[in-house]
Amino acid sequence: MARLGMVIDMRSCVGCQACSAACSLENQTPYWSDKWRTRVKDIEKGVYPNTGRHLVPTICMHCEDPACMAVCPSKATFKNEDGFVLVDYDTCLGCKACMAACPYGARYVYDKEDIAEARAVYGDSAQHQKVHIDKCTFCQDRIARGMEPACAATCPTASRMVGDLDDPGSSVAKAVSSGLAKPLRQDLGTGPRIFYIY
Amino acid sequence: MAKPMHLERQEAYEWPVAVYLFLGGFGGALITLAFVLHFFKASASMTGPAVLSGLILFALAGAALVFFDLERPVNAIYSLNNAKTSGISWDVILIALNFVSGILFVLPEYGSIEALNGLAGALAPYQALFGAIAAIAGLLFPIISGGLLAAPASIPLWHTPALPLLFLVTSFALGLAYLGSLFTLSGTVYASFTGGILALSLLTAGISLAYLEHTHNGPVEAKEGAHRMLKTPRFIALYFIIGLAFPLALSAYLLFTGTVLTWAMPALAVSLFLGGFAVRNCVILNGVQTYPWPY
Numbered sequence: 331m332a333r334l335g336m337v338i339d340m341r342s343c344v345g346c347q348a349c350s351a352a353c354s355l356e357n358q359t360p361y362w363s364d365k366w367r368t369r370v371k372d373i374e375k376g377v378y379p380n381t382g383r384h385l386v387p388t389i390c391m392h393c394e395d396p397a398c399m400a401v402c403p404s405k406a407t408f409k410n411e412d413g414f415v416l417v418d419y420d421t422c423l424g425c426k427a428c429m430a431a432c433p434y435g436a437r438y439v440y441d442k443e444d445i446a447e448a449r450a451v452y453g454d455s456a457q458h459q460k461v462h463i464d465k466c467t468f469c470q471d472r473i474a475r476g477m478e479p480a481c482a483a484t485c486p487t488a489s490r491m492v493g494d495l496d497d498p499g500s501s502v503a504k505a506v507s508s509g510l511a512k513p514l515r516q517d518l519g520t521g522p523r524i525f526y527i528y
Numbered sequence: 529m530a531k532p533m534h535l536e537r538q539e540a541y542e543w544p545v546a547v548y549l550f551l552g553g554f555g556g557a558l559i560t561l562a563f564v565l566h567f568f569k570a571s572a573s574m575t576g577p578a579v580l581s582g583l584i585l586f587a588l589a590g591a592a593l594v595f596f597d598l599e600r601p602v603n604a605i606y607s608l609n610n611a612k613t614s615g616i617s618w619d620v621i622l623i624a625l626n627f628v629s630g631i632l633f634v635l636p637e638y639g640s641i642e643a644l645n646g647l648a649g650a651l652a653p654y655q656a657l658f659g660a661i662a663a664i665a666g667l668l669f670p671i672i673s674g675g676l677l678a679a680p681a682s683i684p685l686w687h688t689p690a691l692p693l694l695f696l697v698t699s700f701a702l703g704l705a706y707l708g709s710l711f712t713l714s715g716t717v718y719a720s721f722t723g724g725i726l727a728l729s730l731l732t733a734g735i736s737l738a739y740l741e742h743t744h745n746g747p748v749e750a751k752e753g754a755h756r757m758l759k760t761p762r763f764i765a766l767y768f769i770i771g772l773a774f775p776l777a778l779s780a781y782l783l784f785t786g787t788v789l790t791w792a793m794p795a796l797a798v799s800l801f802l803g804g805f806a807v808r809n810c811v812i813l814n815g816v817q818t819y820p821w822p823y
Contacts, residue, residue, distance in 0.1 A: 373534060373821055386821050401679055403616035404606035421606045424599020427616055430540035433682030435819055439599055461599045514820040518681050 394521030555585030615676030771803010
């Protein structure tokens with residue numbers, strides 16, 4: 331079974347937010363509350379005159395050893411058979427322990443107001459019917475249909491590459507094994523499946 | 529050195545978390561202290577009021593947890609699913625255990641009430657057992673509650689074993705002062721309570737210093753969180769002055785001069801209550817994390 335992962339090349343990201351928009355359309359994330367499963371953060375660093383501006387695409391890292399899963403009291407956060415970290419909306423308490431535990435800020439509350447707005451916007455086709463903690467699913471429904479996640483498929487500069495991390499021939503595995511692509515906060519031992527080139 | 533520009537306050541927990549962690553820890557400490565008093569036969573008359581107070585605090589903590597903080601209160605039923613690794617699961621188990629065993633422990637104290645007479649008689653031989661279970665659960669609750677906050681490695685202000693210890697010691701200092709107040713109201717003043725409060729306040733001071741040391745030498749997020757905390761006048765006034773310096777000074781004065789003041793225990797209880805809540809609230813509100821940008 332393929333161990334899918336993603337490599338994000340920050341050198342070519344232009345910060346157009348097409349990934350955010352595609353994700354929001356695909357997964358009905360509450361853009362009206364400025365909550366996103368993936369977002370390109372615009373970071374300023376340094377002190378004048380040595381300042382810099384960086385564009386950092388964010389997303390759930392689908393960790394091998396996810397901190398969010400360990401703290402979830404109801405096991406609503408779980409890993410599916412492909413190793414993706416998902417949330418069972420039926421058993422989520424909304425206690426936010428996972429939000430506090432996630433070092434990558436990848437989660438948010440899909441709250442009552444968002445549910446009401448989602449019903450108003452999407453009508454009967456609204457995907458989110460219950461309050462829950464929401465996060466990236468790596469577009470499981472698209473993966474099942476043999477497609478890339480919406481964010482990767484729409485990126486105009488192909489900054490997001492998806493592939494099998496266990497296949498030495500894949501571009502993703504090559505970038506990781508060469509050391510070009512690195513995970514964030516390796517020191518925490520979470521084992522992210524998302525790697526960054528910077 | 530310039531501060532990183534991406535330090536942000538955590539958004540998961542707000543003040544209600546401090547309320548129920550505080551009330552739960554206080555309730556647990558009260559039930560444990562009641563059992564100790566009962567076991568050493570210090571004062572049987574105080575077992576009932578102490579345990580009932582603890583149970584009421586647990587009920588408030590449980591209610592706060594379910595109705596004010598959870599996004600889906602009805603789903604609290606699922607909170608026992610992950611006791612292996614989740615601090616919240618453990619807290620819910622301890623609250624339930626404490627509640628049931630606390631009631632079974634205290635019922636024999638009310639055998640004089642006709643309606644409870646039969647039940648109290650049947651439970652009396654097992655009172656010590658139920659009391660011990662409730663006491664252990666009460667002892668563990670503040671530790672696990674501190675552990676719940678100490679779990680996220682990404683929030684270094686919380687990620688330290690000093691926090692569960694601080695929660696434990698402040699809970700027991702407050703429990704002791706509250707019991708001392710009950711005794712004072714019933715006309716008895718125990719010097720040993722003052723000694724206990726002094727010892728626990730000294731421990732609190734020591735752990736607070738260790739905690740500040742952790743933040744001073746720790747990651748930049750811990751430093752920033754502590755910096756924000758120490759810049760909060762409410763924290764300085766309620767925790768360091770009212771919740772720590774005042775109990776230390778008053779209990780030392782009472783103990784070493786042999787002075788008996790009827791208002792001392794209630795005053796200590798109020799100051800430790802304010803300080804205990806302030807430290808939890810400020811620690812939670814100032815939990816700072818950094819987005820893990822590679823730059």
